[in-house]
Amino acid sequence: MEYKTVEELMTKAQEAIGKTFGEIDLKGRLTNTKSKGGLGQVIEESFFGYKINSDARPDFEELGIELKVTPFKQNKDKSISAKERLVLNIINYMDEVNTTFETSSFWKKNEKILLMFYEWLPNYEPKDFYIYKNILLSYPAADLEIIKQDWETIVEKIRNGKAHEISEGDTNYLGACTKGASKNSLRPQPNSNIPAMQRAFSLKQSYMTAFLRKYVNNEELVSFAKQRDLQEKSLESLLNDKFAPYIGLTDKEIATRLNVTYNKDSKSFVPSIVSSLLGIKGTRLEKIEEFAKANIQFKTIRLEPNGKPKESMSFENIDFHQWTNESWEESYIRDKFTSTKFLFVIFEFTETKKQNPDRKLYFKGIKLWNMPLPTIDQEIKQIWEEVNRLIQQGLHIEFKKRGTKTVETNNLPKVGFNGVAHLRPKGKDGKDKVILPNGQTITKQCFWLNNGYISQIIR
Template sequence: MSLPYDITDKQSIINFAKKLLGKTLRDICDLVAPNASLDKGSFGKILEKFYFLYEPNSDAQPDFKEAKLELKSTPLKQLKKKQYRSKERLVLNIINYMDVVHQHFEESAFLKKNAHLLLIFYLHTKDTSVLDYVIKLVDEWKFPDADLEIIRQDWEFIQKKIRAGKAHELSEGDTFYLGACSKGATAQTTRQQPYNTILAKQRAYSLKQGYVNHIIASLAKHKTEVYGKLITQSILHQKPSIEEIVIERFTPYYNQSLEQILEHFDFKLNRKSKNFYANLTKAILKIDLKHAIEEFEKADIIVKTVRLKENNLPKEDVSFPAFEYTRLLEETWEESEFKAILEHKFLFVFFQFENNQLFLRKVKFWNMPHADIEASQKVWLEAKRVIQEGNIVKKISNKRYYTHFPSKKFSTIAHVRPHAKDKDDTYPLPTLDQLTDKNNYMKHSFWLNNQYIKDKIYLLPKEVL
């Protein structure tokens, strides 16, 4: 069968792909396509079979192997201001635990398959058939040198963990740009690993959602944000890691008071500003305060400033964004917002009170261990049960509401409590609350327990594989 593009010519394939812009699968595919299965992932399969005219496969080679070009389609979401953002991470090829331990990055199955990507972004619209998603962006992508260096380090960390017999403990928070995400028909899909008899959850390489947003902005040529870079062209030859750069820039300020640190800068920071600590972090990292930190944005790093009491216990628990009650009920654990947050990489900046002054003690990159993520599921499940049963409010005493949400006594890791501006800052409830008969309730969120932060983050030495 004659193909409408030259399989040996990269540009011919790209030009053919760009004819998809502004169209839907229903517009451009054979009429047989509507009879195809429309489960998750069917957009890409239909595109391959009915537009590019090849059978979907899981080959180790790129989809267009003669042109060394890998095809990937992925959904967009539209924000209120009409900008497009990635709806999810970009999943690449499955990690073969048995093979990857014998590979070098430059000749790895990962790089052979994904060095040059042909990306097709379509707008995901709720309650719409995948056949009617509109294709908004089509272009090629090759990793810039600075990004490829971080990706190499990420790949090598994943490999190192597998070599240590810990494939079953892999987490997306282990790495910066290149993640190891769960991939399988169910959460129970597993594979053998080479240096441990424990079956490991099947995982695939993936590009973090923040990195995919960077790709979208770059390809669409509508970068509105101005970024400051930690890794500049001048230091690229040193092959620095993001972690090394950050620690190196913070270390000279360790055990200095906040006042002493501020004296190092020739500009004033507003101590009363809501973003004071975020700006202080940028100042220490030598990033213009008006700029976002490019590497942090790409890696989806969550920065948390923690103030410790003199006994090393954080003064407060650490909060996450408020959850929507209805949405939480619709989620599965594997796809939940709470699990996704816990799988991020965090940068903790620790200050400690001493004689009523704050002193910088240390900064630490951290990601939650796989076992603790799994243990946190019981907190999520309990919160879900309470909402589902309409049994949120336990009692009202002196105008104060007490709830059945999981407290610190329920879990040593996390709990649920209010996270709202005031009592009128609410989300709708899917079920009327039994005690109050209300159909909405003050916003709540998941919080990391301060004792957990002390014991498992601040005091615990960094794990060495």
């Protein structure tokens, strides 16, 4: 059936609200264990009544609208999140490099998207999920400028024969996710003899989460970037422009200029400075629209006079049960570093603590960084493999006397393992323990990036 107007299509889509996929499925697709595509195909075939296809044109070609059926989930804190990125069309590396954004396969197919959201619930059968809300996605003007920049970043990498090094962390809103069951899903690329994993354009999970919270929960996000600015500069350039006037000032001088209460020991001090610098004082960093949509996480770095941070950079505690029950390609740690950008806000001491106990901390600048894919698939993978190997074989855990204290030691990867990352506890209390999949008990362990590696990144 053809739909002559957007209103006619949306009226039809509204009829699905509240219905389960089991109720909608007229073709028995959900009871056929051999069928692929699942819930999206149920909507295409049984609800809108058109044949399943992998056409380069939008599903509702006459209206220029693509259809996507996508899940969200409720978190422990009652907030909602997209359950996954929104996978769009496959990238043909050989063809995409010969297009402009306006003539690209991405834009031709995904200029407008009818999003049909369903709530994913644990322990439910797919047939019992139901359509919760429909939204017609037409990209906000500022978002579109960032998406154009992202598309250009992806295509430039393909042009340079580096499609095999594409990472979702390279871009902000529009990603290029791997698409295929295994490493057998390899494709030729221009200007290189190295085959690259098949990839598809996708809207990042963080982008979809921010979109959901804004349009489903009416949550307010605050933006610092304007469309007119993004037409001329990248998001990173705009951030640099905002921070540049404060380089060389002490943290106290910056606080005074921005009228922020100076408390260098407070965890909220630097975030307060960041939001004030961006012209949106008082906004929590997770409520900054560009940070939320691009999954930009903030880290403060304090350099010693030798140009090296005193401390390594800590992340969350490790769930060893998760680590040992997932493949590398689907692992939490790999996804963390392929999908996250980090905003490093860098300060430096010009004197050692010994030279001056009351030494001042000077602002050095910022760096928007994502871990390169070769590092993820080599050094980070080495650590993941070593941890899995040790748990399978049994960790070597000892308790040693150091003065009046008893200290737990183990043979998990240390700072010297590969120069990039290591595992060790975070905090002073060794009483907080977890049980490993092999039954051993160990102090909670945290993932750290080595201070030497951080020094190399920002050098």
